[in-house]
Amino acid sequence: MDFKATLNTFQKRVESGIGQWVPSKDTAPSHLHAAMRYSLEAGGKRLRPIIVLAVAELFQTIEDPLPAAVALECIHTYSLIHDDLPTIDNSDLRRGKPTCHKQFDEPTALLAGDALLTLAFEILAKAYQKDSALAKDLILDLSSAAGSQRLIGGQMEDILGEHSDYTKEQLGYIHLNKTAALITSAMTMGARIGKAAEQEIAMLSEIGKCVGLSFQILDDILDATSDNQILGKPTGSDQENEKTTYIKLYGIEGAREQAKSLTGKARNLCMEIQGNNHFLMELIASLEHRIL
Amino acid sequence: MDFKATLNTFQKRVESGIGQWVPSKDTAPSHLHAAMRYSLEAGGKRLRPIIVLAVAELFQTIEDPLPAAVALECIHTYSLIHDDLPTIDNSDLRRGKPTCHKQFDEPTALLAGDALLTLAFEILAKAYQKDSALAKDLILDLSSAAGSQRLIGGQMEDILGEHSDYTKEQLGYIHLNKTAALITSAMTMGARIGKAAEQEIAMLSEIGKCVGLSFQILDDILDATSDNQILGKPTGSDQENEKTTYIKLYGIEGAREQAKSLTGKARNLCMEIQGNNHFLMELIASLEHRIL
Numbered sequence: 001m002d003f004k005a006t007l008n009t010f011q012k013r014v015e016s017g018i019g020q021w022v023p024s025k026d027t028a029p030s031h032l033h034a035a036m037r038y039s040l041e042a043g044g045k046r047l048r049p050i051i052v053l054a055v056a057e058l059f060q061t062i063e064d065p066l067p068a069a070v071a072l073e074c075i076h077t078y079s080l081i082h083d084d085l086p087t088i089d090n091s092d093l094r095r096g097k098p099t100c101h102k103q104f105d106e107p108t109a110l111l112a113g114d115a116l117l118t119l120a121f122e123i124l125a126k127a128y129q130k131d132s133a134l135a136k137d138l139i140l141d142l143s144s145a146a147g148s149q150r151l152i153g154g155q156m157e158d159i160l161g162e163h164s165d166y167t168k169e170q171l172g173y174i175h176l177n178k179t180a181a182l183i184t185s186a187m188t189m190g191a192r193i194g195k196a197a198e199q200e201i202a203m204l205s206e207i208g209k210c211v212g213l214s215f216q217i218l219d220d221i222l223d224a225t226s227d228n229q230i231l232g233k234p235t236g237s238d239q240e241n242e243k244t245t246y247i248k249l250y251g252i253e254g255a256r257e258q259a260k261s262l263t264g265k266a267r268n269l270c271m272e273i274q275g276n277n278h279f280l281m282e283l284i285a286s287l288e289h290r291i292l
Numbered sequence: 293m294d295f296k297a298t299l300n301t302f303q304k305r306v307e308s309g310i311g312q313w314v315p316s317k318d319t320a321p322s323h324l325h326a327a328m329r330y331s332l333e334a335g336g337k338r339l340r341p342i343i344v345l346a347v348a349e350l351f352q353t354i355e356d357p358l359p360a361a362v363a364l365e366c367i368h369t370y371s372l373i374h375d376d377l378p379t380i381d382n383s384d385l386r387r388g389k390p391t392c393h394k395q396f397d398e399p400t401a402l403l404a405g406d407a408l409l410t411l412a413f414e415i416l417a418k419a420y421q422k423d424s425a426l427a428k429d430l431i432l433d434l435s436s437a438a439g440s441q442r443l444i445g446g447q448m449e450d451i452l453g454e455h456s457d458y459t460k461e462q463l464g465y466i467h468l469n470k471t472a473a474l475i476t477s478a479m480t481m482g483a484r485i486g487k488a489a490e491q492e493i494a495m496l497s498e499i500g501k502c503v504g505l506s507f508q509i510l511d512d513i514l515d516a517t518s519d520n521q522i523l524g525k526p527t528g529s530d531q532e533n534e535k536t537t538y539i540k541l542y543g544i545e546g547a548r549e550q551a552k553s554l555t556g557k558a559r560n561l562c563m564e565i566q567g568n569n570h571f572l573m574e575l576i577a578s579l580e581h582r583i584l
Contacts, residue, residue, distance in 0.1 A: 023440060032440055032448040082406060087379075087398040106379040107451050110402075114374060114409065115440035121413040122435035125428050136417050136424040139431060143414035148315060148324055148407035156324040159399050 003282040007050070014049040014073065015041075017066040021123050022074070035104045035112035036119075039077050043095050047287075049073045051186035052193075054283065055204060058275035059194025067127030068138055068189050071120040075146050076182055078116035079155070081109050088159065117146075137192050145185035154178030166244040172213075179219075180212025187211075200273060207266045207284075214262035215287055217255050220245040224252065263288045295574045299342070306341040306365065307333075309358040313415050314366070327396045327404035328411075331369050335387050339507075339579075341365045343478035344485075346575065347496060350567030351486025359419030360430055360481050363412040367438050368474055370408035371447070373401050380451065409438075429484050437477035446470030458536040464505075471511075472504025479503075492565060499558045499576075506554035507579055509547050512537040516544065555580045 001009070018040050025034040049069030056065035084091040084099040085106065092102050101109035121139055128135035145151060154177030161170060187208035191201045224247045246255040266284050270277050293301070310332050317326040341361030348357035376383040376391040377398065384394050393401035413431055420427035437443060446469025453462060479500035483493045516539045538547040558576050562569050 027441065029440075029445050029448045029452070031452060032445060036440065078406075082402060085402070087402060108448070110374060110377065110379060111444050111448050111451075114370075114405075115444045117406065117409055118435055118439045118444065121431055122439055125431040125435060129428055129432070132424040132428040135428045135431075136421055139413055139417040139427075140421070143410055143417060147410045147414055148321075148328065149319065152403050152407045152410065153321050153324060156321045156400070156403050159403075160321070160323060 003279065003286065006279050007283070007286075010050040010053055011046050013053060013066060014046045014069055017049070017070040018073065021067055021070045021127070022119065031104070031108060032111055032115060035100055035108045036116055038103055039081050039100045039112065040073065040116070042097050046073065048076050048182055048186040050283070051183065051208075051280075052190040054280050055187055055190025056193040057190075058273060058277060058280065059191070059196055061194050063128060063131060063134060063193050065190060065193045067123050068193055071123040071127075071138075071142065072182065072186055072189065074116040074120040074123070075142065075151075078113040078120075079146075079151060079182075081113040081116070083155065085109060088155075120146075134192060138189050141185045141188050141192065145181040150177045150181035154181065162243065164244075166249075168249055171244060171246065171249060175213055175216040176209070179216040180209050183212035183215065184208030203269050203273060207269045210262040210266035210269070211284055211287065214259045214266070217246045217259040217262070218287065220247050221252060221255055221259070259288065295571065295578065298571050299575070299578075302342040302345055303338050305345060305358060306338045306361055309341070309362040310365065313359055313362045313419070314411065323396070323400060324403060324407060327392055327400045328408055330395055331373050331392045331404065332365065332408070334389050338365065340368050340474055340478040342575070343475065343500075343572075344482040346572050347479055347482025348485040349482075350565060350569060350572065351483070351488055353486050355420060355423060355426060355485050357482060357485045359415050360485060363415040363419075363430075363434065364474065364478055364481065366408040366412040366415070367434065367443075370405040370412075371438075371443060371474075373405040373408070375447065377401060380447075412438075426484060430481050433477045433480050433484065437473040442469045442473035446473065454535065456536075458541075460541055463536060463538070463541060467505055467508040468501070471508040472501050475504035475507065476500030495561050495565060499561045502554040502558035502561070503576055503579065506551045506558070509538045509551040509554070510579065512539050513544065513547055513551070551580065 022037060022040060023033045025037045027033045049072055052069040052072055053065050056068075080094060081100045083089050084094055085101055091099050093099060097103070099109070100112055104112070120142065124138045124142065125135055128138060147153070148156075154174050157170065158174045158178055161174070166174070184205050185208070187204040188201055191204045196204070224245070246258065250258065263284055267281055270281055270284065273280075314329060314332060315325045317329045319325045341364055344361040344364055345357050348360075372386060373392045375381050376386055377393055383391050385391060389395070391401070392404055396404070412434065416430045416434065417427055420430060439445070440448075446466050449462065450466045450470055453466070458466070476497050477500070479496040480493055483496045488496070516537070538550065542550065555576055559573055562573055562576065565572075
C-alpha cells in the first residue's frame with residue numbers, strides 16, 4: 001500500500017475507535033455527549049493517534065494501541081475546544097466548521113472539554129486494566145504531557161506573552177510544551193504498548209520532540225506564506241496579532257532551515273528503530289512537505 | 293481525641309498533602325501554579341479527602357491514602373473553579389474570598405481548572421505506581437465519578453434545567469451525580485486503598501450515595517432557612533433564581549425527613565463495617581447537624 005492509502009486506513013481506524021470508546025450522542029445527558037462527539041468527529045488529520053498506532057506496530061504488540069490513540073485524541077480535542085473559547089482565542093471556526101461553543105454554547109463547550117479530558121484517563125484505565133502496569137505508565141505519560149508544566153503550561157505562557165516580544169528561549173519553551181508535548185507522548189505511548197526497551201522509548205521521545213518542534217515551525221511558515229484557500233483557515237493572523245513567531249526571530253529561510261534540520265534528525269533517529277519503519281519515515285517527511 | 297480535634301488533625305494532613313503533591317506557586321509557569329494553589333488553599337471543609345483518609349484507616353492499609361485524598365480534592369477544586377466562571381454561575385466569591393477568575397483572570401482560571409483535573413490522575417498514577425492494580429482501580433473510580441455521566445453530567449443537566457421545573461426524578465439525577473458522585477468515590481477509593489473486600493466496597497459506595505444526597509438536601513434547607521452571616525455565603529439564592537430544590541418539591545419538613553432518613557441509613561450501614569468506625573459515624577452525624 002502506498003503512503004496515502006496507509007494513512008487513510010489509519011485515519012479510519014482512529015475514527016472507528018472514537019465510535020467505540022466515546023459515549024454515543026444519545027447517551028444521557030445527550031446535549032453534552034453530542035458536543036463531545038461533534039468536536040471529536042469534526043475531522044482533523046488525526047496525527048497524534050496515528051503516531052500511537054504506527055509506533056506501536058513497529059513492535060510486536062499484544063495490547064491493542066487503539067484505545068490509547070483515542071485517549072490522546074480526546075486530550076488534543078479538549079485542548080482545542082478550550083483554546084477556542086471566547087476567553088482565550090475567541091475562534092468561531094475550526095476546520096471550516098463552527099467551533100464547539102458556536103455550535104452549542106459556552107457552558108456546554110467548557111463542560112465538553114472537561115469531559116473529554118476526564119474520559120481520556122478513564123479509557124486508559126479501562127482498556128488496559130488487564131495489564132495495569134501498562135495502564136499506569138500510559139496514564140503517567142499522558143497526564144504529565146497534558147499537565148501544568150507541559151501542554152497547559154505552554155498555553156499559559158503563550159497567553160501571558162501575547163503582544164509582547166518573546167526571546168528565542170521563551171518561544172522554544174512555548175512550542176516545546178504547547179505543541180511537542182502531546183506528539184512526544186504519542187511516540188512514547190505507542191512504544192510502551194509495543195513493550196519497547198527503555199532506550200527505544202527515549203529515542204522515540206527525542207523523535208517526538210523534533211517532529212513536534214518542526215511541526216510548529218512549519219505552522220508559522222504556512223501562516224506567513226500561504227493564502228487562506230490553501231490552508232482552509234485564516235492566514236497572516238500571527239502578523240496581525242503581532243505575535244512573535246519563528247519567522248519574526250529567524251526569518252522565513254532561517255525557519256525553513258530549522259524545520260528541515262529537525263525533521264532530518266527525526267528521520268535519522270527513526271532509521272535506528274527496529275521493525276518496519278517505512279510508514280513512520282514517510283509520515284515525518286510528509287509533515288515537512290505538509291501534504292497531510 | 294474528641295471528634296473536632298480528630299477532624300482538625302485530618303484537615304491538617306490534607307493540607308500538608310496538598311503542599312507535598314501539588315507544584316509550588318514558584319514552579320514555572322508560576323502564574324498558573326499560583327492560581328492552582330490559591331484555589332486549593334482557599335480553605336473549605338476538606339470533606340471528600342477526609343473521607344478517603346477515614347475510610348482507608350478503617351482497614352489495615354499498606355499504601356498511604358493521602359495522595360488519593362489530594363487527587364480527589366484537586367477534582368473537587370477544579371469543578372468549583374469552572375462552575376464559578378462567568379459563563380456558568382458567574383460567582384465573585386467562594387468561601388468569603390474572590391473566586392479564581394476574580395483573583396486572577398478568566399483564561400488563568402480556566403487553565404488552572406484544567407491543570408488540577410489533569411494533576412489528579414498524575415498524582416494517582418505516580419503515588420501508587422508500585423501497586424499498579426490499585427492505581428488503575430483508583431483512576432477508574434475517580435474518572436468515572438468525575439466524568440460525563442456523573443459529576444459533569446449532573447452539572448450539565450443542572451444548567452439545562454435552570455429556571456424550569458424539575459420533576460423529582462430529574463432533581464434526584466442532578467444531585468446524585470453533581471454531589472453524591474465524588475462523595476461516593478471518596479468512600480470507595482478509601483476502601484480500595486484499605487484493600488477492603490468487594491462487599492465492603494459496595495456497602496461504602498451505598499453509604500456515600502446516602503451521605504451525598506443528604507448533604508445536598510441539607511444544603512437546600514440551609515439556603516432556604518439560614519441568614520447570610522451563619523452560612524458565610526449569600527442565602528436565599530435558590531428561591532431568587534427560581535431553582536427547583538428539595539424544599540420546593542417536598543417542603544422544609546419533608547426535606548428534613550428525607551435527609552434524616554438518609555443519614556440514618558448511612559449510619560446503620562456504617563455500623564456493619566469492620567474496624568474503628570467511631571470517627572466516620574460522627575462525621576456522618578455532623579453533616580446532619582452541620583457543625584462542620
